[in-house]
Amino acid sequence: MFLGSGELEEITAFRRALHRRPELSGAEAETARSVAAALEETGADEIVAGLGGHGVAAIYRGTGEGPTVMIRAELDGLPIEEVSDLPHRSEVIGKGHLCGHDGHMAILMALARGLGRLRPARGRAILLFQPAEENGAGAAAVLADPKFHALRADFVFSLHNFPGLPLGHVALAEGPVNCASRGMKIALSGRTAHASSPEDGIAPTFALAKLLSGLTGLGAGGALDENFTLVTVTHAKLGEEAFGISPGYAEIWATLRTLTDERMAALVSAAEVLVRKEAEAAKLKATIGYEDVFHQCSNAAPAVDELRRALDEEGVSHDPGAGALPMKASEDFGLFGRVAPSAMFFLGAGENHPRLHNPDYDFPDALIGIGARVFMRVIRNLAG
Structure with missing residues (x-):
């Protein structure tokens, strides 16, 4: 792992702080400010704010010519009252991070720590924190933003935690994955x-x-x-x-x-x-x-190949989904496939874990290190 245990504890605390203060689609101003401030501390070469609303992107440049690899997470929570006894439960009445977007942001923040210390050898790594996924408006707004033109990637990757799969096991398949x-x-x-x-x-x-x-x-x-x-x-x-x-x-x-x-x-x-x-x-x-x-979300074969290679090299078990894929639920990540080969993998949150959008759901912190390792391996394989 490219992070020490102390850093993982700090990123876990960051995730739980986000969990306490969820914001709804299109209103993620405080979340975006927290993300941007944490990215600044990593020494990113450039931070682009206000993408498609409250989106934030951090750019880490290599010294040679090469591909641009983009990794995407989401900023928004849900209009659901959290029901739990967790010490980091939501402090905002009627709102909760009950889909795990706080955990996805933490994974990218772990990546930011690693990239801050060691840039890709070639090209660029871009960490995108996208607004408004839950209502389907965010990806389209980011792609339509003139600022996105300079961020165009050769590959775009993402993940989503998946209750019902064993903890840390990955479902990954080519073709349609979300309706x-x-x-x-x-x-x-x-x-x-x-x-x-x-x-x-x-x-x-x-x-x-x-x-x-x-x-x-x-x-x-x-x-x-x-x-x-x-x-x-x-x-x-x-x-x-x-x-x-x-x-x-x-x-x-x-x-x-x-x-x-x-x-x-x-x-x-x-x-x-x-x-x-x-x-x-x-x-x-x-x-x-x-x-x-x-829109439909489909995984492109070249991007899936890169994820499979990274999963194998990191020793993370995976299969095509064993009936989990494709899924009926929707995801606005599919629009990124119109600008570059893209793929999303689904990271098991535990077979008996509360389901997404359940009032007692909480992102398993054990997934932060796994997700970050896989994405970092993808970046190193493509950009060195």
């Missing part, structure tokens, strides 16, 4: 009336009922192949909380999920046709919007 998904928000507008005379209004009641079953009927899940589709209704609202009013307004929120972007385009089209059909039949105005848009 595309998006939140579809449907508003149906008619006209209210007195509850005693509903015929005087235009109520969305029956259209809402048809759409609740019709949308879920477009995708019932099944095998995770190129035809996989799943529609989950997550919220519905009808009218006002009153007994004297026949409703004139309804909302449906549904999450659309597919394995590929191509299949998502077809599902979106089918869902919109269904909504407009039912609205027209009921003489309602339909408005459709989308939030939390995630």
